[in-house]
Amino acid sequence: MSTIRDVSALSGVSRGAVSRVLSGDSTLRVSAETRERVLAAARELDYVPNHAARALRTSRSSTLALVVPDVTSAVFAELARGAEEQAGAHDLTIVLARAEQLAADSTWMQRVVGEGRVDGVILQAPDNAPDRMVDGIVERGMPLVLINSADDGPVATLVLDDAAAIRVAVEHLHALGHSDIGFVGGVPGGATAGRRLNGFQRAVSQLGLHTRPEWSTTIGYSGDDGRRAVAALTRTSALPTALVVANLNAALGVLAELHARELRVPDDISIVALHDVWYADATWPPMTTVRMPLRELGAAAVSMLLAQKPGEPADHRVVHFPPPQLVPRASTARVPAS
């Protein structure tokens, strides 16, 4: 590995000047010829600045951590892409981590946050996250943005417009003539679950549609939770003609359980789910979904983190653009003329 000394020696320019040329210091005035010599030498030697030395000197790591409950969640890739693009624009690197790891391995916080391996953290905490997850970061004075969680509090937050997405789903069903609509939601107290349920109730009442308390389940977002939700729904006297499912994973379970009970989708009941990911297209029938601006969420989270000034009150934002968008497939249809 060649160092800045080598570049200095080869180009005959001092280390200080080399450093400033190479890091694009704008306040620097060097002759074009000197700059060229430095650049040529650096290229010649395949010079790459040593990260540890730079980090030690500047006390910044130029790295941000993106921590999510489940990297495997299909929505995550888009989020990560948005964050990486935005970070790249600022010459920052994103490292991905699993919240489970953060929770399970008490040394993670110490190693990554305590030792200063990152300059900031974007965290989507699991619904049941222990407070110390957030506290541990804040206490260490590490900049932090919480995504898709509560939308207030002492820590900066950024959320999707869950209510708007649900409204898109409800409007779609309304346009298809449905008036009896049920809701498969997340566990009460869950970060996004409340916003989605509220959004559902508001949309239904504003559009003059009909629902019943027992048509709303709040069991959870997993595939199994979806199955259980259907089991619960079928215990009610009459089923709605359509279901808004607040999460696509749950929607898979919903679909499976409806099949098991020989209810046909969309003939007997229409389904529309939140989040548009690849397997929405690989279910049977293919699932009508609402696409949410996840990439923008990732990008905005990075921007918020960078904009954070110590001492200023925590910012709370909502990603409004692009608005949630319906992706019509085959799981929704006109309400049958009964």
Added chain:
Amino acid sequence: MSTIRDVSALSGVSRGAVSRVLSGDSTLRVSAETRERVLAAARELDYVPNHAARALRTSRSSTLALVVPDVTSAVFAELARGAEEQAGAHDLTIVLARAEQLAADSTWMQRVVGEGRVDGVILQAPDNAPDRMVDGIVERGMPLVLINSADDGPVATLVLDDAAAIRVAVEHLHALGHSDIGFVGGVPGGATAGRRLNGFQRAVSQLGLHTRPEWSTTIGYSGDDGRRAVAALTRTSALPTALVVANLNAALGVLAELHARELRVPDDISIVALHDVWYADATWPPMTTVRMPLRELGAAAVSMLLAQKPGEPADHRVVHFPPPQLVPRASTARVPAS
């Protein structure tokens, strides 16, 4: 942030001794009392060693990168967990990265590999990975283990026993009385695809079963590829009574397309897929799968990376334990008495 100086001052022990006590230097003999004073001071001051300084001094980052084509692939979480556990046992941190990012952002290689932010890389290259992805890492002298890719060559590799997993699937179908078996595989030339196809052909012939060339498709692993595979299969004169699908994502598409063509699973055709992940249980019917030792793969990859000595020939290993295991669900059944 308190530094080692502060600990030294507070404890009245020299910096050198403090460093050795704190990093658990085994060759060190200190009085129990001195050690206690140091530990107490460190605790008192919430001392955490600065990562950049340590990395600069030791020229090791204590960090490994785990790079995969698709973090969203459900198999990935388990792989990551295995790697993280093994890494943690050696006081190493794993950072996750997306291969797409590596390919798209030419600065990633420079930043992460070139600047020495990591000590080694575990890479699952996408099937269509450009050679420079691997070359860029090797050229920089960075230790590298390739997982689930080719199983030879100048770079160390670690693969799952794909053939054994396929054999488990075929044996299961055999036990259910199937003798006409088809195969939905990945694109030819794909890293794992060849091993799986070979495994299939070998298992079928060893068990005295029957297949036909046109019952083997090699379109790909995506949900859409699965749909296309079924479309291709149904163009053949007669369908097999069972299908081994080399990837669960493709299996979702297979299931959807069979539904669309009103073929019943498992009544008309049985399906068994590779990789057991959550949504195997959320399909209709729930999918019989073969579980593979992904966690062990992750752990073993870390071990291989650590065992790597420069100058020694590249190691090529296969993860044999625990062996692939059948997870029976409802997508397979006895062959119908025709």
Added chain:
DNA sequence: CTGAAAGCGCTAACAT
């Protein structure tokens, strides 16, 4: 058994 000191590679303040 413990202390002193060099130096990892870089940047930024200060000299020239």
Added chain:
DNA sequence: ATGTTAGCGCTTTCAG
């Protein structure tokens, strides 16, 4: 317009 130098925080010889 370029060169010099101190020092970021740590580990690790080497002397004591």
